[in-house]
Amino acid sequence: MKDGIETQKTSPTLEAAIAYVTRLLKEELTDEYKFHSYAHTFEVADLCEKMGAYYHLPDEDFENLLISAWFHDTGYTCCYNGHETTGAEIAEKFLASRGFDPKRIEIVKDLIMSTKIDAKPANLLQEILRDADIQHVGRKNFFVKGQLLREEWQSILGHTFNDLEWELTQYKFLTTSQFLTKYTKEKFKSRKKKNIEKQEAILYKLYDAKSKLPDTGKTGRGTETMYRVSYRNHINLSAIADRKANMMMSINTLILSAIIAIAGSGFAMVGGQRVEYYRFGIPIAVLLLTSLGSVIFAILSAKPNVTHNLASAIRLKERKSSILYFGNFTQMPLQDYLTDMETLRRDNKLLYDNMSTDLYYLGLVLKKKFKLLQASYTVFMAGLILAVVMLILILIYSKYISESPIL
Template sequence: MEPSSTVLQEVEQYVQQRLLEQLPATFVFHNYEHAAEVAEVAEGLAKAASLTAADKEVLLLAAWLQDIDMVNGKADHESRSADTAKQFLQEHQLSDEIAERVAGLILSTQSDYTPDTLLEKLLHDANWSFVGRKRFFKKARLLRLENEHLDKEKFSQAEWNQHILDLLIFTKFLTPWAQEMYGSRKTTNISTQRQNLVEAREDTVREKTGKNFGRGIDTLYRVALRNHSNLSTIADGKANMIISVNTLVLSLIITVGTATFSLDSLDLSGQLYFIIPLFILMVSSLLAIIFAVLSAMPKVGGESFTMKDVKQNKLSLLFFGNFIKIDREIFVNYLRELKKDQELVYDDLTRDLYNLGEVLNRKYYMLMIAYRIFMGGLIVSVTAFLIAYLIAH
């Protein structure tokens, strides 16, 4: 028995009932709507190719029935659908030859098979016609949802956009009629998808570099680094004040002492009340100057490290005391990798912040010693002067 419009109607009703009632909800792409679209495109291609009535009916039967056994799983559904279609057609009194042809067409949709006959090529083009339609990107989103649910595989936006671009580029229409009907739109979709991929990659870079986190984190580091810098400036100012005052004191002591005393006429016992306080003040001023200079003295040398530490991102090369120890190209590559990963950027800023804290700790520790020596020297020298004066008189 040859296929007829009645058989096609029964097939359509069978596919509609089976897919709508039994197909899991996770099949948001390979569903009844998809089957109907493929059958509609196949009919248009059959008309364009001027197929005989028999070939057209075989093509349409295969288009409707190719995913009929998707209800039992996506894996190897083509072979199961071919068997189900063959059984259904035989039960509806179609000849074994037609049933075999339909089953063969369904098997030709397997991914590892290259279509050879005209009907196989037409079915292939009908299946992939969505890549050359305006609704392609909506269908692509449904395909992503289906793949992620069924295959349990998550894609980043950039990865999925690359996958879709590859799909558009490497999917080719095998008949001139499909190329004429869908080729132009496919080219437009490729152009659009290229731009989508560029934007997705830019978004990925922004995420990795932290630009999508707003200004909060950047402000945190900026304020902390500025505070450290201000504290360092204050410490240097205090050190400069200690150095200036004590240098002036030393200059006065040396000048007055040289003008007042001579070794020929100096009566050490008579001038003891004056010599000892001056000596104490001179020593304390000298020590205060030394510690103030140590506080303000820049530290050029960085941390001790190996190239293994650099590769494992265990130190910050942003500090000039570290990066001057490596080759320029290594430093350039280091910054290139740093710009790709927001975590590395903030880790480096954190290390840099910690290093500044260590420098500040050393500065203020030395400065504290200098101030205590200066204050202690003043107290002791004045006390010594008073005691010596009282004893002498």
């Protein structure tokens, strides 16, 4: 027995590791570490031991798992960000000093690194440690633990949240954190569901309180009509631009095809006299190039333009993004999207800000479309005028040469 943990498969190295980590965390961690404290490490190690017994792990795997559980947060004694790497180094130094197997040291280090938020556990041991590290999402003390973490972030990192921002952060963590092992899925499923329901109730209460404040951003039918008409106008203008672009593509494609066919067959038939026809090649080349330029601009105008501006709760509030545009929300996890849509539904001002942002970006797309379309028409018109003028000059010059007396 060590600190309340029944070490069913204890060893001198494990006993020494528990004593070392216990002393390190209690002496080096300040009172600011309200969540990542010795108590958290104790809880993680305790659950790892229970799960190790449940899965009948071999002695060596069991020892590796428990050593990793005790060392996984020791990096907080040196730094906050990147503490997993530091914790792995602390464990390596301790185990090496005791002549621990180098291969097993690497396993312990990999186990500690698997607790990173973006890591993907590669085996059962890593899944057990990862589940033990987030076990509070399936326990009654989730909300108490959350408040401790909030205070820790504020004290150490300077991160401040209002109540709504924090509860949204908690809700996201609850709904995105998934248990990986059969043991934790069965043990914590019911409580996790209750925690999510309670978190949703807290959010609804905050939203309702916010809706009762002055200047809630509520609007009347006139504003709704304005947005409806604006969206319809943007859609109609976009359709007009696409029709004009398609028309330019059709016309210029026909001109290009005709020029290529006529020019090719014409030069083929004249044989030895084809030099006389080269004078007409200049206006043909001009018309060919300008038609090509015109159709390129038309294609660019009609080409689908999907912008990507990742939406988030913060960007929504700062009006830097709109969740209403598919190019933004399709990059979000489903649960984040549903949460933010719920936020919009309950906050009229934020909803209309999002609609205004969406209209703004639609306007930018329309501006680009019509600018390219204008360039297509300009190039096409200039090519026609230039080709006709050059053809007239060539005909006048040819007539003048043919009527001149032979000297």
